[in-house]
Amino acid sequence: MRIGIVGATGIVGRELVSLLATSKLKATELRLSATTRSVGKKVATHLGEQNIAELNVGFFSGLDLCFFCVSGGVSETWVPVAKAEKVLCIDNSSRYRMEADVPLVVPEVNGELLRGQPQIIANPNCIVSPLTVALNPIQLKFGLEDxxxxxxxxxxxxxxxAMAQLETELTNYPGRLSQGQGxxxxxxIACIGSCDSRGHSQEEMKIIQETRKILDLPALPMxxxxxxxxxxxxxxxxxxFITKCRTSAEEIRQVLSAxxxxxxxxxxxxxxxxxxxxxxxxxxRENREHRPRSYSxxxxxxxxxxxxxLNALSIAEHWWALQ
Ligand SMILES: NC(=O)c1ccc[n+]([C@@H]2O[C@H](COP(=O)([O-])OP(=O)(O)OC[C@H]3O[C@@H](n4cnc5c(N)ncnc54)[C@H](OP(=O)(O)O)[C@@H]3O)[C@@H](O)[C@H]2O)c1
Incomplete structure (x- = not known):
């Protein structure tokens, strides 16, 4: 399989390069891209050292699948280009997650959506994938009310x-830390991204909307x-959370363990x-001092x-198994 990664020098892109080495997807070619600043940089992969290539229409030509590990704005520019080249696009950004015709997939939860042969698949927010893996069996068995x-x-x-900034702060510590609010x-920092007029941060709204979409509970109070x-x-x-049916901490434990x-x-x-x-x-635990059927x-x-x-790769592996 011929695989591309846009944003291969970023923190998610590098993790993906390393996970591909042990993946069920057998890459025969791995094309990597990032900004023009990174073109020519060498990246160690399981197929040997690869150069970061320039991002243009030709980058996508002949690929079966491309992972986008870039911001929403960059995905918005390049996902349609890859789609026009008939490349399956798995996007890590938030750009396509809430589009009605784009599946937002956590394979353990709603992997059946991949049967629809989508050409763009969205990978959820980093909080939402693990959260829905844990909540889905609870929702199926006891129902979620809140x-x-x-x-x-x-x-x-x-x-x-951000990681480079933290490293600088660690190096400078205990000297002067001049990053101020950031x-x-x-x-x-109790606000990730900017806040809307009602006081919700962008990150909080992503978590709410994406959790509802994946669990197929559009009105879940959150x-x-x-x-x-x-x-x-x-x-x-x-x-x-509050369950719809009466249960116990022990039953929730059993459902999750299974x-x-x-x-x-x-x-x-x-x-x-x-x-x-x-x-x-x-x-x-059961929250006995809260409300009936309340657990944490x-x-x-x-x-x-x-x-x-890993979730992006798992999406690709599930998609490939359905081909
Ligand atoms: N970090 C997480 O835990 C996480 C979790 C889930 C989803 N995501 C999402 O995944 C995406 C990538 O996140 P990240 O944390 O890996 O970001 P990052 O470390 O900042 O990496 C960004 C990557 O995008 C490349 N890039 C920037 N502008 C570009 C352009 N105009 N054209 C081509 N490539 C460009 C960068 O290349 P250069 O190195 O050349 O600048 C770099 O490879 C984001 O949408 C993020 O929201 C991140």
Missing amino acids: LCISTYQSVSGAGHE QFLLNI AVTAVRVPVKRSHCQAVT GDVRVSDVAPQPIAVQGTNQVYVGRI FWLAADNLRKGAA
Whole structure:
């Protein structure tokens, strides 16, 4: 299979290059691209060293599949070009996620959407893929009436420039830290992206809209607070939900353990889950001081794996298996 990656020098693109080495997708050719600044740079891949190529119409010619690991604006320019070349496009940006005719896919949850032979497939937000993996079996068995989430998102979720900023702050510490409002080290930023007139951040609205779309619950009441924390990699979530049917913390634990989630008594920590492929859930409990049928758990997953590159690759593997 001939595979392209646009944004191959970014934090998600690099993770994808490395995951392709052990993928069920057998790449016979790997074409990599980024900005003109990066053209000619060499990237180590399982097919040997590849040069970053210029991004133009010719880049897509003859590809079977292309991953887009770039911003929404860049995807908006180049996904239609790739589509016109009959290349399957798997887009990591938010640009196409809420388009009615574009499936937003977490294979364990709604992989059947790939049977429709879409030409553009959207990969969800880094919070939403792990979250829906955990919530889907609960929704199927007990029903979800209400959902409330607070996120604890690592700096790698903001891309390679943010990671470089954190490295600089770490190098300078304990000297002067002059990043002000945007400082990552020793700080918490409780607004990811700009806020709308009602006070919701862009990240919070993405999490709400995408979770509803994937779980096929368009009216699910949701409240989200999305927060950046001074952690390099892996995102955590405090998840509270009300079920429709009466259940127990133990039954929720059993349902999650039977599925695609690693369950533990303790809260999984970002440092322990980085570089792994699973979704981890711990501290499942009934909120006896809240409302009937109210439960909480703590979730952790690697934002660059299940939250981004791994889910994109898994979409491609499922799509290929259906060909
Ligand atoms: N990081 C995460 O945890 C995560 C999770 C889920 C989804 N996503 C989404 O995935 C996408 C990539 O995120 P990231 O974190 O990997 O960002 P990143 O580290 O900032 O990487 C951005 C990539 O895009 C390339 N690029 C920028 N402008 C371009 C242009 N005009 N033409 C071609 N290539 C261009 C960059 O190339 P240069 O190196 O040459 O500048 C780089 O390869 C974003 O849409 C992001 O929202 C990220």
